[in-house]
Amino acid sequence: MNAENANFLPVELMIEVPEVDDQHAELFARLAHLKDLCIEQNCLPVKEADELFEALCVHCDTEERLANEAGIDFSMHAFKHQKMLRGIYRTLQEVRDGRMDVFSLIRFIEYWFERHIIEDDKPLGTQLQFRATHAFQPQRGEHSMALQLAHAG
Numbered sequence: 689m690n691a692e693n694a695n696f697l698p699v700e701l702m703i704e705v706p707e708v709d710d711q712h713a714e715l716f717a718r719l720a721h722l723k724d725l726c727i728e729q730n731c732l733p734v735k736e737a738d739e740l741f742e743a744l745c746v747h748c749d750t751e752e753r754l755a756n757e758a759g760i761d762f763s764m765h766a767f768k769h770q771k772m773l774r775g776i777y778r779t780l781q782e783v784r785d786g787r788m789d790v791f792s793l794i795r796f797i798e799y800w801f802e803r804h805i806i807e808d809d810k811p812l813g814t815q816l817q818f819r820a821t822h823a824f825q826p827q828r829g830e831h832s833m834a835l836q837l838a839h840a841g
């Protein structure tokens with residue numbers, strides 16, 4: 689993990705899947721940077737806000753790919769991602785239209801993001817670790833159940 693970004697990810701939010709933890713750390717770093725820019729400029733830095741949203745979308749795709757590769761049902765998690773992304777996108781629009789201030793937006797994203805990691809990503813991390821540890825790997829001289837059955841028949 690990028691050492692600078694690592695400082696932004698609290699230990700209690702780590703899910704012990706390096707690719708996901710790296711992205712979470714990067715997202716928190718982006719959020720902190722966005723907050724600094726908001727304080728400096730007292731408005732929404734459009735480019736950085738768009739990049740943060742794009743990074744969030746990429747991150748959601750990463751989790752979906754990892755779950756699919758491990759054979760984990762991701763339908764409910766994907767639904768929550770869509771809900772989170774829609775909510776953040778809508779809030780970004782409200783800030784752009786002047787109906788919400790930038791700091792409410794940042795609080796909103798932080799709240800959603802932390803809650804999502806605790807409620808959904810941590811259980812996903814546990815499942816991914818379990819699948820990685822218990823993946824079937826034939827030992828030397830050991831055959832798959834299908835092969836054993838074929839030989840027995």
Ligand SMILES: [Fe+2]
Pocket residue numbers: 748751765769804808809
């Ligand atoms: Fe997630």
